[in-house]
Amino acid sequence: MINKEMFQFPIRYTSPIHRIAIGWGVHQTVADECKAAGIKKALIVTTGLKGTGIIDEIRQILTANGVANETYDKVTSNPKDYQVMEAYDVYRNTGCDGVVSVGGGSSHDCAKGLRSVAANKGIYVCDMAAFIDPPWMEEVKKYKPVTIPQVAVNTTAGTGAECTFAAAITNTRVRAKQLLVVPGQTPTVALIDPLLVRLMPKHIAAWTGIDTLAHAFEGYVSKTRVPYTAALMLGVIKIVAENLREFTYNRMNHIACEQMCWAESMGGAGLHFGGGTGIVHGLGHTLSVLTDCHHGLANAVLTIPGERYNQPSCPEKFAEMAQAMGVDIRGLTKMQAADKWFEEMERLLADLNITTGHLHEQFGLQQEDLEHFINTYANSFHHEGNPREFDRAEISQLLEGIF
């Protein structure tokens, strides 16, 4: 049959963006935001953030202002399906009517997952995961929209999860990170406070910063990119290039810290507006699931090989990203200018002490796991918008090259 579609993505939609508050001290408004959202008893969902004092502070603010609260603090990096279900049980058994997620993407996504589970009679969270096949836009119609409010208090400058509609949850039964896109899942309000963000340890600042950058460069080269997302992503690339080193090595540098908060939020908004992630996130999710390595680090070690793979499909976009990183590309050919982006990225990764590839040596990945990478990527969202079409043999070759 003749394919009558004129373009691959002929009509594009944005998602409504919820309230985002960014600024020094904004976490102190958490109780006011709960009250505005109608929350009388909040479940705090978090990894615990031990040693920072942040959770005690949030509890204190809520209690002092008349918002009762309970805490679920067993979320881990790469949040697992059973953690979402445990958090849901606590939510239900303690009579909470809203959620306050405190942390980075793991805490926010676990909270989104529990709200979706609660809206859908306690269904196993990954039964609502979205794929290319069967078509997710049809599948999501089966689920009741989320109405439980979520106040997301950010403590990292990385994920953008505090303002996006999707949640990435590890399905431990099939060893894959899967995306939930249940309607209404976007947090009600995001509070991004540099006072909290600057408490990250150095390596987390670096890894989460590269995650922000990965949202930007993957969104910029994505086939699903639109002018809204392109503008945001170029802005993120510029800000990260100018501030991530300074922020990583001195989190008390208030200008760099504040700038990374803006970049992180802009990257999240770009994803939310429809800019997609691609091969780096697609393969990175599986690396995180198999080895439990940090999401940002997984993206970082896959950046160069993943985007070298994409480079021939859209060299002009890489050239534009090199320019956004401060490179003078005048007089260069398109391919020479595109190469400059890779030079800049290699320098940035080296400055942040991150080694590309070497997946076996760095993370203990096993040869027999490579097939699992390809199978998982084959039906994930991430290859849909990736600028180079999916090809099993080519992906296999890419992975062999960085094993």
Ligand SMILES: [Fe+2]
């Ligand atoms: Fe990410």
